Amino acid sequence: MSVxxxxxxxxxxxLIFGGKKLPELMKGxxxxxxxxxEGKDEPPDK
Structure with missing residues (x-):
């Protein structure tokens, strides 16, 4: 991807989420x- x-x-x-929702979205x-x-390093449960 280019800049x-x-x-x-x-x-x-x-534009879609607005300035107020953006920090919450990035945190999520x-x-x-x-x-x-973390999950990819754990062995699968059986």
Whole structure:
């Protein structure tokens, strides 16, 4: 992805969710990524 694409996607997200919801959205995405990384290292339950 180029820098222009990233900026464009960010602008669209800002328009859709608005400035007030954006920090909450990013916090949720960060939490999800953290949980995914922790989960992929654990062995599967049987």
């Amino acid at each position: 222009v694409e990233i900026i464009l996607i960010g602008a669209v997200i800002l 995405i960060g939490r999800s990524i953290k949980e995914f990384k």
